[in-house]
Amino acid sequence: MKKRFVLIAHVLISIGLLTACNQSKKTEGEDSNAATTEETASPTAADLPAPSESATHYSNIVGWKDGQTPKAPDGFVVTEFARDLEHPRRTYVLPNGDVLVVESQTEKKGVVKKVAAAVSGQAKAGAVGESANRITLLRDANKDGKPELREVFLEGLNQPFGVVLVGNTLYVANTDGVLKFPYQSGQTKITAKGTSILTLPAGGYNNHWTRNLLANADGSKIYISVGSGSNVAEHGIQNEVRRANILEINPDGTGERIFASGLRNPVGMDWAPGTKTLWAAVNERDELGDELVPDYITSVKEGAFYGWPYAYFGQHEDPRRKGERPDLVKKTIVPDVPVGSHTASLGLAFYDKDAFPEKYRNGAFVGQHGSWNRSAFSGYKVIFVPFQNGKPSGKPEDFLTGFIVNDTDVSGRPVGLSVMPDGSLLVSDDAGNRVWQVSAKR
Numbered sequence: 001m002k003k004r005f006v007l008i009a010h011v012l013i014s015i016g017l018l019t020a021c022n023q024s025k026k027t028e029g030e031d032s033n034a035a036t037t038e039e040t041a042s043p044t045a046a047d048l049p050a051p052s053e054s055a056t057h058y059s060n061i062v063g064w065k066d067g068q069t070p071k072a073p074d075g076f077v078v079t080e081f082a083r084d085l086e087h088p089r090r091t092y093v094l095p096n097g098d099v100l101v102v103e104s105q106t107e108k109k110g111v112v113k114k115v116a117a118a119v120s121g122q123a124k125a126g127a128v129g130e131s132a133n134r135i136t137l138l139r140d141a142n143k144d145g146k147p148e149l150r151e152v153f154l155e156g157l158n159q160p161f162g163v164v165l166v167g168n169t170l171y172v173a174n175t176d177g178v179l180k181f182p183y184q185s186g187q188t189k190i191t192a193k194g195t196s197i198l199t200l201p202a203g204g205y206n207n208h209w210t211r212n213l214l215a216n217a218d219g220s221k222i223y224i225s226v227g228s229g230s231n232v233a234e235h236g237i238q239n240e241v242r243r244a245n246i247l248e249i250n251p252d253g254t255g256e257r258i259f260a261s262g263l264r265n266p267v268g269m270d271w272a273p274g275t276k277t278l279w280a281a282v283n284e285r286d287e288l289g290d291e292l293v294p295d296y297i298t299s300v301k302e303g304a305f306y307g308w309p310y311a312y313f314g315q316h317e318d319p320r321r322k323g324e325r326p327d328l329v330k331k332t333i334v335p336d337v338p339v340g341s342h343t344a345s346l347g348l349a350f351y352d353k354d355a356f357p358e359k360y361r362n363g364a365f366v367g368q369h370g371s372w373n374r375s376a377f378s379g380y381k382v383i384f385v386p387f388q389n390g391k392p393s394g395k396p397e398d399f400l401t402g403f404i405v406n407d408t409d410v411s412g413r414p415v416g417l418s419v420m421p422d423g424s425l426l427v428s429d430d431a432g433n434r435v436w437q438v439s440a441k442r
Helices: 002-024 111-120 326-331
Strands: 076-082 088-093 099-103 134-139 149-154 162-166 169-174 177-182 195-199 211-215 222-226 245-249 257-261 265-271 278-283 294-299 337-341 345-350 364-368 381-385 397-400 414-419 425-429 434-440
Touching (some): 088 434, 211 265, 245 265, 278 364, 381 414
Antiparallel strands (some): 088 099, 099 134, 162 169, 169 177, 177 195, 265 278, 364 381
């Protein structure tokens, strides 16, 4: 027992020293992540507070009781589409209606990292453990909301997240690269060995291991989201090469280029209906206080720079990077829609069906995994942002709530979102180990 306390004490001291060093460390060299652009933006009109003291408040996962579900607005019903999964992080709906559930999570390898996660409270938040590293297929052939078939579709992966089908090729993004697999409609299991088409920088700050995928309409380009490897480049910008970006490649992995940069942790990606505009949900930086910095969803302009690590939400210079790159601070684009500080907004799906009431059509749903760097919880819900003519037309509003039990406990944490062929919405709850289905009442 005495040895355990000594080990924990050493870990805490190490963490404290590392943090102090990181806060005083200056970034060296040029920003290799900054896409070339001459476009500038006026400072945001958002009334942001000054930086303040940072708080840490991890949630305690208590799970869902039988029959208990999250809460949707009047006119909707929430049902359990699947349960007993291992951290279902994301869903992807194949053209035939089969649902792929990506099961993966943050891993803390080594005694020191595991003890640090336990001491900090990160472990009880359901954020760390042994990743399942697989994709499960669910088939609801009779469309009653209860899949009759559940099959391990693909396994032996390395912290997978992104999935996209282009023709007869299924692409999967591991944390360290993109693989492609042959796929035929109706197939329930892939046994073929994947072909690597692109390597990616692995690991990352907190949960920045996720690599999402999105193809354009004709399948000629694939977009890859890659989060930063640190909070605010405290380990040096040289460790952030090809990170905090959305990358663009050809389907064979060639032609890589930075489509947009300065996006600290872009995860959710989707196309606004009726447009060719790419949108992303982005997690902003930590340790500037409860109300800084707002996470956001934004249209992603080709070649644009969105601030990380030098500026946030427009041309607000980060005090920890003060004076380092005034040129990039000036070029920082103001994102479109703030969605709350530290909400960990990871999921993004535009509603392109007509089963929901008119106000939801063509709008954006955002899955908020929930805060840890805030004195009171924020996020832990799915919000909705109305759109008209491809642009935001109103303020974000709550859509799926009930994940928070009290100021300590939560039942689950929503992440990925998918719109089903019947117009219902699937919500991955990676801490509750469920996939929820939200349908309009008939």
